[in-house]
Amino acid sequence: MDWAITAKALIGLGTLGLLIGIILAIASVKLTVKIDPREEKVRKALPGANCGACGYPGCDAFAAAVTKGTAPVNGCKFGGATVARKVAGIMGQEVTETEPMVAVLSCRGDKEQANDSFHYIGTSDCREAVLLLGGPKACTYGCIGLGNCERVCPVGAIKMSEKHLPVINEDKCVGCGACIKECPKNVLLLIPKSKLVYLACSSHDPGRAVKQVCKVGCIACGLCVKNCPVQALKMENDLPVMDFGKCTDCGICVHKCPTKSFIDRARGRPKAVINPKCTGCGLCIKECKFHAIEGEPGKQHKVIADKCIGCGLCYKVCPEKAIDMVGALGHARKTA
Amino acid sequence: MHISPAKLFLAAFLINNILLMRFIGLCPFFGVSTSVSTATGMSVAVMFVMLLSSLVTWVLFHGILLPLGLVFLRTAVFILVIASLVQFVEMALKKYIHSLYSAMGIYLPLITTNCAILGVTFLNIDYKFNPLQATIFAVGTGLGFALVIILFATIRERLADAPISKSFKGYPIAFVAASLLSLAFMGFTGLFGISL
Numbered sequence: 001m002d003w004a005i006t007a008k009a010l011i012g013l014g015t016l017g018l019l020i021g022i023i024l025a026i027a028s029v030k031l032t033v034k035i036d037p038r039e040e041k042v043r044k045a046l047p048g049a050n051c052g053a054c055g056y057p058g059c060d061a062f063a064a065a066v067t068k069g070t071a072p073v074n075g076c077k078f079g080g081a082t083v084a085r086k087v088a089g090i091m092g093q094e095v096t097e098t099e100p101m102v103a104v105l106s107c108r109g110d111k112e113q114a115n116d117s118f119h120y121i122g123t124s125d126c127r128e129a130v131l132l133l134g135g136p137k138a139c140t141y142g143c144i145g146l147g148n149c150e151r152v153c154p155v156g157a158i159k160m161s162e163k164h165l166p167v168i169n170e171d172k173c174v175g176c177g178a179c180i181k182e183c184p185k186n187v188l189l190l191i192p193k194s195k196l197v198y199l200a201c202s203s204h205d206p207g208r209a210v211k212q213v214c215k216v217g218c219i220a221c222g223l224c225v226k227n228c229p230v231q232a233l234k235m236e237n238d239l240p241v242m243d244f245g246k247c248t249d250c251g252i253c254v255h256k257c258p259t260k261s262f263i264d265r266a267r268g269r270p271k272a273v274i275n276p277k278c279t280g281c282g283l284c285i286k287e288c289k290f291h292a293i294e295g296e297p298g299k300q301h302k303v304i305a306d307k308c309i310g311c312g313l314c315y316k317v318c319p320e321k322a323i324d325m326v327g328a329l330g331h332a333r334k335t336a
Numbered sequence: 337m338h339i340s341p342a343k344l345f346l347a348a349f350l351i352n353n354i355l356l357m358r359f360i361g362l363c364p365f366f367g368v369s370t371s372v373s374t375a376t377g378m379s380v381a382v383m384f385v386m387l388l389s390s391l392v393t394w395v396l397f398h399g400i401l402l403p404l405g406l407v408f409l410r411t412a413v414f415i416l417v418i419a420s421l422v423q424f425v426e427m428a429l430k431k432y433i434h435s436l437y438s439a440m441g442i443y444l445p446l447i448t449t450n451c452a453i454l455g456v457t458f459l460n461i462d463y464k465f466n467p468l469q470a471t472i473f474a475v476g477t478g479l480g481f482a483l484v485i486i487l488f489a490t491i492r493e494r495l496a497d498a499p500i501s502k503s504f505k506g507y508p509i510a511f512v513a514a515s516l517l518s519l520a521f522m523g524f525t526g527l528f529g530i531s532l
Contacts, residue, residue: 008404016400016413020420031427033434123497 038090039067045086046076051154053077053176066091074098077176078154101175101190103157103168107143108200108261110163114139114214130184138213141203143187149179170265196249197242199224201261204237218261224253227289229313250311252289269310270327272303277322284314284323337464339532341472347532348476354452355484356514356521361452365485366510368443370496375489379482381443383475386456388425389418390474393457394467414457415449422448452481463532488517 043063050058054075056065065071066087073093074084080100088095120129120136126148129135135144145164157172158179166179170193180188187202199218203210207219220238232246233253240253251269254262272292274284278300285293285301292308295301315323339347352358355365364382368374393414401407426444429437437444447453456477460470491513500509 005405009406009409012400012404012406013409013413017416020416024420024423027424027427031431033430121499123494124499125497128497 036067039063041090042066042087045079045083045090047079047083049078049154051078051176051178053154053178078174080174100193101177102170102173102193103175103177103179103188104191104198104200104263104265105143105166105168105187106189106198106200106202107141107165107185107187108216108263109137109139109142109214110145110161110165112163113216114142115212127182127184135185139203139205139210139217141185141187141201141205142214142217144185148182148184149188152178152182154178192244195244195247196265197247197251197254198263198265199240199242199261200263201239201259204239206238216259216261218257219259221258223256223258224262227252227256229311250313251309252311252313255290255309268327270312270325271305271308271310272312272314273324273326274301274303275322275324276300277320278318279320279322281319283317283319287313287317289313337469339469339530341469343528343530344469344472344532345476346528347530348473349480349483350521351524351527351530352532353480353484353521353524354455354477355481356518357525358455360455361450361481364447364450364452365488365514366507369485369489369492369510371493372486372489375485376482377440378443378447379478379485381440381447382450382452382481383478384440385418385422385425385444385447386453386478386481387471387474389414389421389453389457390460390470391467392417392421394460394465394470397461410458410461411454414454418453418457419448452477484517484521488514491517 040063043060046059046063048059052058054062054071054077056062056071062071062075066073066075073088073091074081074095076083076087079086081095081098084095084098115138116136117138118133118136120132122128122132124146126135126144126146129144129146134140137144143165145160145166147160147166149166150158150160154176155172155174157169157174158166159169161167166188175190175193177190180186180190185202189198191198201210201216201218203214203217205213205217207221210217210219218239220235220240222235222240224240225233225235229250229252230246230248232243232248233240234243235241249266251264251266254264274293278295280295280298280301282295282297282301285295289311290307290309292304293301293314294304310325312325315325348354354360355362361382364378368378396413396417397407397410401410401413406413422444426437429440429444456474460473463469463473465473492510495509495513504512
């Protein structure tokens with residue numbers, strides 16, 4: 001073995017390494033850029049998905065903006081209330097709680113329910129397809145179904161079904177609104193997560209025109225508006241508009257709609273049960289919009305379980321408190 | 337080595353393109369070519385680091401390794417020097433030219449130990465270039481890298497929306513596209529009688 005070479009290699013490389021180490025050590029001290037220590041803390045509190053829902057290019061940019069004071073502490077839609085609270089804690093600010101939102105699809109016109117006006121063979125991209133006569137779907141308001149929302153969803157909450165409509169996983173959705181910004185047809189909506197009922201149609205066409213292109217589109221018949229007990233629905237431009245502040249999630253519109261254009265997010269609804277306190281006054285029979293209560297005056301009434309939708313109108317109107325709302329698990333439903 | 341600067345540039349840029357003819361630096365070629373913006377950021381960082389490390393390693397090789405007879409250590413030394421150089425430059429940029437730092441962003445540290453960078457420094461030595469030639473070669477190679485990765489990114493942006501069968505989606509079709517692109521670049525072989 002050539003010891004001279006070994007020694008030279010050891011000394012040469014050792015010196016080089018040492019030199020570089022010293023230079024870098026000095027540089028790291030001399031060249032440090034003072035950044036707001038809060039910025040780093042804020043950045044660590046953020047989810048790091050870089051979804052862009054806050055309006056900034058990424059989590060780093062958002063953290064910088066928060067520390068500068070140009071972005072609100074609860075600007076991170078992805079992180080929701082938990083992250084907002086953490087960021088507010090770092091910045092020493094109070095945070096106002098915001099209602100968590102969830103994205104829903106305001107269209108039910110899948111491959112089988114809605115017609116296409118032509119066969120589209122272009123790139124699989126909604127925004128490109130919409131340039132061609134507004135997309136292949138005959139209904140100009142409906143979902144094109146080429147899955148841009150699925151691709152932009154930062155949390156993977158959207159999956160395209162086999163019938164070419166997006167299915168949103170409500171447990172995964174963080175309500176960031178990325179899909180809503182992407183959708184060229186504006187068929188995705190953000191609704192409060194606590195709200196159970198929404199209209200799944202966006203067509204402003206009159207009934208006849210809707211009937212021709214879609215089996216489940218809103219035909220603007222107005223039954224939902226007429227039957228809503230709290231006047232939360234208003235017909236505007238041939239489409240009912242829901243006021244989520246007024247809506248009590250009773251679900252009457254869902255069952256009154258002849259085209260099944262409403263969707264009920266509730267996983268199960270209770271049924272009304274009449275107990276022996278009933279005096280047979282008949283108020284509930286009059287109140288029920290589904291003819292689900294029968295009985296003779298003066299005798300205990302009965303609920304026809306198949307017809308009852310669990311809206312709770314009878315519960316509210318009964319003067320004797322003789323009606324219980326019994327849920328699927330046997331718990332009485334809280335009715336406001 | 338005797339070669340005119342223009343021919344040398346052309347050889348590095350087009351004829352023996354580092355990505356499509358030498359097949360060096362394929363990880364960023366597939367890794368960051370999904371969109372034009374990331375590809376551009378990467379190519380800027382590559383050009384910058386390539387030029388810098390070419391000069392530094394040339395000096396190091398001819399000034400230290402060759403006289404000491406430690407040529408066999410060049411791989412280790414080059415990696416060490418390039419990595420710490422980029423580290424240093426990153427810190428300096430962050431402090432003094434922040435706009436350039438944010439433009440290159442994450443790509444600068446990513447490219448430090450890339451084989452394309454190391455490959456160019458070795459080629460500089462193997463072709464026995466003088467410093468000027470090494471500079472031209474590094475610039476040409478860096479621009480060639482940028483050209484191809486941006487070309488490829490535009491192709492992949494189209495591929496992302498194209499109706500491709502499931503088994504080919506993603507990397508498989510990207511590899512097919514890359515090989516076709518490489519075949520096309522083979523057409524430059526022997527252009528102007530350059531064989532480098």
